[in-house]
Amino acid sequence: MAITTRVVERPIEEASYMRATFKGLALTFKHLVDPHKVTVQYPEEKWDIGPRWRGTHRMLTTEDGKAKCVACGLCPTVCPANCIKLVPGVDEQGNRYPVVFDIDEFRCIFCGYCQEVCPEEAIHLGRHYENAETDRKDFIYDLKRLTAQTHPVCEMWDPADPRGE
Amino acid sequence: MADTKLINLTIEGRAVSVPAGTTILEAAKTAGVLIPHYCYHPGLEIAGVCRMCLVEVEKMPKLAPSCATTVAEGQVVNVYTQKALDARKGVLELLLINHPLDCPICDQAGECELQDYTFQEGRADSRYHEPKRFNPAEDFGGDVLYVTNRCILCTRCVRFMGDVAGDEALCVEERGDRAHIGIAPNHDLSHPWAANVVDLCPVGALVSKDFLNKARAWELDRTASVCPNCSQGCNITLETRDENVVRMKPRSNDAVNHFYLCDEGRLNYSWINRDDRLETPVVAGKPATWEQALAAAGAALKGATAHVVANGSLSNEALWLLKQAVGTGKFRVAKGSEAALTGVKDLALRADRTPNATGAEMLGFTRAEQPLVGAGKVVVIAGEMCDGLDTSAIAGATTVIVLCTVIPKSLPANAILLPIANFAEEEGTFTNLRGRVQRFLQARPAPGHARASWMVLSELAAAAGKKGGYASAEAVFAAMAGTEATFGGMSYDSLGLKGQVAVAAGVNA
Numbered sequence: 032m033a034i035t036t037r038v039v040e041r042p043i044e045e046a047s048y049m050r051a052t053f054k055g056l057a058l059t060f061k062h063l064v065d066p067h068k069v070t071v072q073y074p075e076e077k078w079d080i081g082p083r084w085r086g087t088h089r090m091l092t093t094e095d096g097k098a099k100c101v102a103c104g105l106c107p108t109v110c111p112a113n114c115i116k117l118v119p120g121v122d123e124q125g126n127r128y129p130v131v132f133d134i135d136e137f138r139c140i141f142c143g144y145c146q147e148v149c150p151e152e153a154i155h156l157g158r159h160y161e162n163a164e165t166d167r168k169d170f171i172y173d174l175k176r177l178t179a180q181t182h183p184v185c186e187m188w189d190p191a192d193p194r195g196e
Numbered sequence: 197m198a199d200t201k202l203i204n205l206t207i208e209g210r211a212v213s214v215p216a217g218t219t220i221l222e223a224a225k226t227a228g229v230l231i232p233h234y235c236y237h238p239g240l241e242i243a244g245v246c247r248m249c250l251v252e253v254e255k256m257p258k259l260a261p262s263c264a265t266t267v268a269e270g271q272v273v274n275v276y277t278q279k280a281l282d283a284r285k286g287v288l289e290l291l292l293i294n295h296p297l298d299c300p301i302c303d304q305a306g307e308c309e310l311q312d313y314t315f316q317e318g319r320a321d322s323r324y325h326e327p328k329r330f331n332p333a334e335d336f337g338g339d340v341l342y343v344t345n346r347c348i349l350c351t352r353c354v355r356f357m358g359d360v361a362g363d364e365a366l367c368v369e370e371r372g373d374r375a376h377i378g379i380a381p382n383h384d385l386s387h388p389w390a391a392n393v394v395d396l397c398p399v400g401a402l403v404s405k406d407f408l409n410k411a412r413a414w415e416l417d418r419t420a421s422v423c424p425n426c427s428q429g430c431n432i433t434l435e436t437r438d439e440n441v442v443r444m445k446p447r448s449n450d451a452v453n454h455f456y457l458c459d460e461g462r463l464n465y466s467w468i469n470r471d472d473r474l475e476t477p478v479v480a481g482k483p484a485t486w487e488q489a490l491a492a493a494g495a496a497l498k499g500a501t502a503h504v505v506a507n508g509s510l511s512n513e514a515l516w517l518l519k520q521a522v523g524t525g526k527f528r529v530a531k532g533s534e535a536a537l538t539g540v541k542d543l544a545l546r547a548d549r550t551p552n553a554t555g556a557e558m559l560g561f562t563r564a565e566q567p568l569v570g571a572g573k574v575v576v577i578a579g580e581m582c583d584g585l586d587t588s589a590i591a592g593a594t595t596v597i598v599l600c601t602v603i604p605k606s607l608p609a610n611a612i613l614l615p616i617a618n619f620a621e622e623e624g625t626f627t628n629l630r631g632r633v634q635r636f637l638q639a640r641p642a643p644g645h646a647r648a649s650w651m652v653l654s655e656l657a658a659a660a661g662k663k664g665g666y667a668s669a670e671a672v673f674a675a676m677a678g679t680e681a682t683f684g685g686m687s688y689d690s691l692g693l694k695g696q697v698a699v700a701a702g703v704n705a
Contacts, residue, residue, distance in 0.1 A: 103300030104412040121409050127301045150300045 078160075082186040085141045086159040088134050089184050090177035091152065098178050099153035102129040106145035106154055114138035115145065132174040136162065147187055155184035205271040220262035220273055221249055231275055232284060232313040234398050235350040236263035239455040241359055246350050248313065250283045251275045259283050281317060288318040294329045294373060296345045304400030306413030310348060329373055337384025339391045339405050339459055344376045347401035353377060353393035360456075360539030363387045377401070388535035388545055391459045395445060404443070406463055411437040419639035420447060420693045422626050424509060424619050425461040426532070427548040429628025431694070432457060434620055434639040440469045441620060441639065449694050452632065456537060458545040468620045468640075474603050475644025478613035486645065486655075493612050494659025496574060496595040497522060503571040503593075506561050507579030508550030511624025512633065513672040514578070514649040515552070515559050516680065521657035521664065522576050524560040526567035528585070529553050546629060551619075555627030558682045558698065579616070579649070582606070599652055614656070615646035622648035623669040625691065627698060633686060634695030 044050065071078055090098045102119035114137075120130035145154050159182040164170055188195060201216040210227040219242070221231050234246035244264040251262045254272040259280060262273070274280065291310065299305045331344035354366045354377065365385060369378030379385075385393070394404045416435040423430040423444065430453035433445045444465050446457035477489035484492075504525025506518060518525075529548050536544035557563070567580065568589040575593045582604035590596055596611040598604065601618045621642040627633050642648065650672050658664030666672045670688045677683040682698045690696060 101301045102409075103305070104415065105300070108412070108414060119409050127409050 080158055080160065082158070082189075084158045084160075085143050085156040085185050086182075087136050087157050087162050087180075088139075088145075088172060088177055089155050089157045089159075089180045089182065090132070090174065091155060091184070092178050096178075098129065098132070098174060099151045100129045100132060100174075101127045101151055101153075102132075103127075103150060105148045105150065109144045109148045111142060111144065112138050112140045129174060132177065134172045134177065136170045136172055137167070143185065143187060146185060158183045158185055203267045203269050205267050205269070205273065207273045208275050214267055216267075218267050220251060220253070220260070220265050220267055220271075223267050224251075224262065224273070224275065229275055231262050232309075232317065233263055234309060234348055235352060237352050237396060237455075239360065240352060240355045240396075243351055243355060246348065247287050248284060250280055250287070252277045252280045284313075284317050285319060288314050289322070289324075291348050292318070292322060293324045294345065295348070296328065296330075298346070301409075302343075302346065302400040303403045303408060304346075304397075304413070308400060309398035331376060334379075335405075336379055336402075338386045339463060340385045340394060341403050341405050341408065342377060343401050343403060346399050347377055348399055349375055349377070350398060351377075352396040352398070353402055356393055356396055357385075357387070357390065360537065361387050361389050361392075362538040363390075365390075366393075388460060389456060389458050389537045391462060392446070392456045395455070395457075407443045411435075411442050416442065417639070419620075419637050421620070421636040421639060422551065422628075422634045423457060423461045424551045424626075425464045425549060426458075426546040427508075427551060427553050427629040428453065428461075428544060428546045429551060429626055429632060429634055429695075430457050430461060430543075431634065432461075434465075436639050439640045441465045447693075451694065452628065452634075453543055454540050456540065456543065458535065458537070460532075460535075460545055468618055470602065471643075473601055473643045473646065474613055474615040475646060477615060477645065478611075481609050486647070489612055489614055490655050490659045493597045493614065493656055494661070496597065496612070497576075497656070497660040500574040500595075501572060502574040502576050502597075503568075504561075505567040505575070505577045505580050506556060508548070508553040508556050509619060510552060510556070510579045510649055511619070511622070511636075511669070512552065512555045512559065512627060512683070513624050513669050513676065514653055515556050515561065516676040517650055517653035517657055517664070517666075517672060518576070518578050519559055519561075521653055521660055521662055524562075525576070526564035527553075527556055527561050528565065528567050528580065529563055542630070548629065551628070552626040554629050554631060555625075555633075558627060558631075559680065577604070578653070580604070597656075599649060601646070614652050615642075615644065616649040616652050617642035617646050621646070622650065624648075624650065625673065628695075631682075631698040632695045633683065633691060633698050635688060635691050635693060 092098055102117060104117060107115040107117045114135040116131060116133040117129055118131040119127055122128050143156050146156050202213045203216050204213050207224050207227045208229050212223050212227045214223040214226060221236060224231050231249045231251060233249040235243045242264050244261045249262040250259040252274045253260045334342045336342050357366045358364045365380050365383040367378055368375055393402050415437050419434045421432050421434045423432045431447040431449040433447045434441055435443050444462045446453055446455055448455045476483045477486055479489050479492050502522045504522050506515060506525055506527040508527055508529055529550050531547055532549045534544055534547045566586060568585055571590045571593055573594045575590050576597045578599040587606045596608050598611050599614045599616045601616060620639045623638050625633050625635050650669050654664040654666040673688055677686045684699055686696055
């Protein structure tokens, strides 16, 4: 079958590019005078992250500054990425505490199971996303670093409505 | 048992036939139903105090405690009816009223029957909001710590100490919610079998001081084994964490130790984890390869008459291969005091503190106080640490071949050292003092280049021009059963994990 070409005659107001050009320029000039902003001026301005954001960990402490952790071993057990190293010990008062508590943040998949399983509400994921380091080994957070960090922590559930009803 | 009458009954819709006099709880086990229970233990007298094993028996007006109710012909037992479930839920709720719920720091967590049954049948929350009773933990002496708040007063420990150990050290003190386990004045749990109360305790009330806070129950790898600390040959489970043995628990075997293990046996395990081990063969004071060391040892043994010093902690396989490769010899037996568990027939911590003295004697080795005495030019020392031995007897020897886990002191500098695995790092069998041959399995890897003792000896036999080169401990055992009449007809399959009595049993009985 031979290929044929058919030229369609269209009215000038449809065929002309001028109309579309003015429409686009109208939007451009509208944004020049409209204060509506989309771009966040990072790092001067920080992004507002949600209450359930799951970032790098924090260990909460008691009033006397000690980690709340009692080294029960549930978080290394539940951790699907196997990134928590825990060695339990006993202090002078006979209380269990973690001698070693290391989290490999590279290996972590930020699922939040550790926070969910913790019976002492000690380990938490953080509402925090600025994690840059200059050395790979600095991504293994030890107990000292986990307790020293102060960023807000993830809220797995709404405290006013824990069952999500 | 000749006149045993079988009773037919139905448990949870399953037809069961059990001997007359069996309890419903035991009968249910044969039907594959585990009725929750705390105070009942097959090794102890029935108490019926916990009320956890209540089941509904048709035509009985009230729920029956299944541990204390014997079966009757045509009985229909329902374990999971609403009435029975409600009753057990009530029992659990009351048990948890004063329970501290400190599972995160409790050693029993993960193997706790209170946890398990609460998870299965208990309430999700508590209706008790008043302050809980608090009592401080108490050191009961021995290896036992009593955490009063966790106790559910099943009285298994009281009955064990009174009825089985014959030392009425424990009792229930006070009444009502103040009740707790008390210890008699001027008593403690230093009885040589007292630590069994830790295993018997279904909750975390009685915990081992040795194991306290060492590991969580679910982190442990468990290996069937035999206690290496005396000639009784109690069946045990070696529990390892990160390839280190952290505790030894009894494994039930009605022919040997029932449910029990003595304190000396269970606490003497740290030598298994020693880290000052010989890890590579040594020839003439320098590290060597296995090929060099075996060639040197084989050359020295060819045509020579060697003086053999064995050890009663070597497996039957290793001792038989030693006999094949070099010949029989002498061994020393460490001695200790005997301590019987009075409530169980023929169960004691034996004076011979070596697991395989009987096996060694059956294979033709003889006991000696000073096994090194009488040594000639060639000496083979297998497994003997030489601590406290007069090594001047081998000072004149030209060749000393030593199979060891740790380098023995005061050996000639030119000794050929062959590193072997200890009993937890290899497979094998021990023969206990009643002639029962029992298997033990490998629980942890051998350090460095150390090899299983049967493997080293089978290659040494080959190097010395004898039959060797066996591929596994099982193959060695099969060859041994073929030549030694005492092991006739046995194999690893027929031994299973509970053992078999050797033909010439009673050598040392």
